[in-house]
Amino acid sequence: xFLLDSMCGRLCRWLSQVTGLSDLASKQGRVFLTRDHKLxxxxxxxxxxxLASDDAKEQFRDIxxxxxxxxxxxxxxxxxxQCNSADIAMVDKAAIQEVVDPKVFNYVTKFWQCQDxxxxxxxxxxSDAAVQNMLSLVPNEQAGQQ
Numbered sequence: 001x002f003l004l005d006s007m008c009g010r011l012c013r014w015l016s017q018v019t020g021l022s023d024l025a026s027k028q029g030r031v032f033l034t035r036d037h038k039l040x041x042x043x044x045x046x047x048x049x050x051l052a053s054d055d056a057k058e059q060f061r062d063i064x065x066x067x068x069x070x071x072x073x074x075x076x077x078x079x080x081x082q083c084n085s086a087d088i089a090m091v092d093k094a095a096i097q098e099v100v101d102p103k104v105f106n107y108v109t110k111f112w113q114c115q116d117x118x119x120x121x122x123x124x125x126x127s128d129a130a131v132q133n134m135l136s137l138v139p140n141e142q143a144g145q146q
Contacts, residue, residue, distance in 0.1 A: 033063065060137050071138045076131050077121075080114035087115040096120050 032048045034040055040050040049066065051059045063069060079086050091113045097105055099120055108122040 031067070033059075057137060064138065071134065073135075076134055077127060080117060080119055082119045083114060083117040085114050085116040088112050088121065089115055091120075 030047065033051055034048065035051050035054070037050065040048045049063075051062060053059050053062065078088065080088060089112060091111050093105070093109070093111055096111050096113060099118075100108075100111070100122075104122065104124075108124065110122065112121045113119065114121075
């Protein structure tokens with residue numbers, strides 16, 4: 001739904017999207033998010049949305065309010081943080097031994113892998129923190145829904 005410029009790095013990861021150009025956004029029916037006033041003025045397109053804040057959390061809340069984004073707790077951490085693919089599958093632990101730190105490999109029992117870019121995932125302290133961070137970005141009554 002969105003296409004972001006490089007000035008929105010953290011927001012980009014949070015929205016699980018890739019960066020690109022506003023022409024592409026318009027052609028694909030997406031909205032180009034930017035902090036660059038000149039770029040937004042040059043484009044003069046309804047497919048461009050100028051973000052007011054430098055703070056990623058404020059940007060997320062702004063986009064959530066403007067575009068009516070709803071949080072589905074079931075979909076949290078369901079996309080690859082590297083390539084945005086939704087094709088993530090549980091893998092045999094032995095199959096990823098060479099690509100995972102030995103300490104992690106010995107401690108963690110379940111692993112998932114993006115079937116597109118091959119990035120490996122597991123549930124750990126960072127996973128819990130990521131979920132809590134996303135939940136903190138939405139009103140309590142919305143986070144409890146879905």
